[in-house]
Amino acid sequence: MLPGAMGSRLVPGLVVLLVMGGYGQEHGPVWLLEPPARLVFSNSTGARVSCAAHGSPPPALAWQLPDGAPLHDVPGLRQVLDNGTLVFPAFPAARYRQDVHGAVYRCRASSAHGAVLSRDMRVLAVIWQEWSVRVTSSRAQAGAPAVLTCGVPSALRDHCSVAAWYRDDAVLVASADDLAGPILLVDSGWRLILRSVRLEDARAQFACSVLDTLTGERRRSAPLQLEVTPSSGPSAPRTLLHTPWEASVRRGADTVLPCLVHADPPPVVT
Known part of the structure; x- marks a missing residue:
């Protein structure tokens, strides 16, 4: 078949397709x-x-x-x-x-x-309810880790998020890529870990602020001062948490499960 003849057979087909799929077709x-x-x-x-x-x-x-x-x-x-x-x-x-x-x-x-x-x-x-933010912490020992918890009423937890942690008036920033830094934010920011508490930390004031994502309202906790005791000298490894660590994470996302122990000299964690 001649090229011209083939072309003449393809053109009508092309026209039909344009008509069928063109502008104005009902669907x-x-x-x-x-x-x-x-x-x-x-x-x-x-x-x-x-x-x-x-x-x-x-x-x-x-x-x-x-x-x-x-x-x-x-x-x-x-x-x-x-x-x-x-x-x-x-x-x-x-x-x-x-x-x-x-x-x-x-x-x-x-x-x-x-x-x-x-x-x-x-x-x-x-249903909106009056709410407040509170920071809690257990007693800390110099040289040991400390865990600070930012808390809101349980009914609000699903639609609230931690906006920031503060040490005095400075915002604490923890890099997600630096898991060995001096501070660590875990549990979606609801808990702040100080890796090695110092005696001067007892003079600082720690606070957190929380955002209600439904109303856009943001509230800050009253400041908390850590109770820090001096190091007691050489000691065997001991855990700082006496209850299981629970964390919620979306499928495919990362999470951090810290191993919080203290000893003098520092223990090797495996």
Whole structure:
């Protein structure tokens, strides 16, 4: 077959493909933005979440329950907007409703060419409570490690993070690559380890600050002064923690499990 003839046979096929896949072709809904799998917010701030999809013709967006029942407004507690946004206004603790603030929702995009459902979104509204930050530490011995713990009420721990540790007015910085440095932050920053306490550390004031990720509020603890005793001279190795060390870590992430022992002379840890 001549090249010209082959070319004349390919061109019509190319034209057909352009027509089939060109601009203006109708198709069913495709997600542009799915809601998150989990929406956690404070009752003092409220929250809003959106879903978006494209298609030709443009799909209609609606929120529904897992059983397919359509979602309706609940005055003052839940509002369903036509643009695919679901609004949870701030509300007083007395108006908490499990079927609104502790429920599972889905977004649905539909058109004449079909419908798609989003992943389940579990909503959890957290009731704001008065809270404070506190630093605790056991008695430390000069030359031995010391562990300082930054604490908040257990109900807040899941949505709080340690923003900083302080020695007097200076922010303590521990490099993640320097595990042999003078300080070590472990347990996602909730615990600060001083590798070798000095007598002058008793004159310093240690504090931590915590960020509530739901409200954006940041609070700092009252300062703590370490109780440091002088070294007692030669001693056999002894552990500084008498309970198991527990740590939570995401799959694929790194974690640090410190071995906190003291002896004079310093022990060899294997």
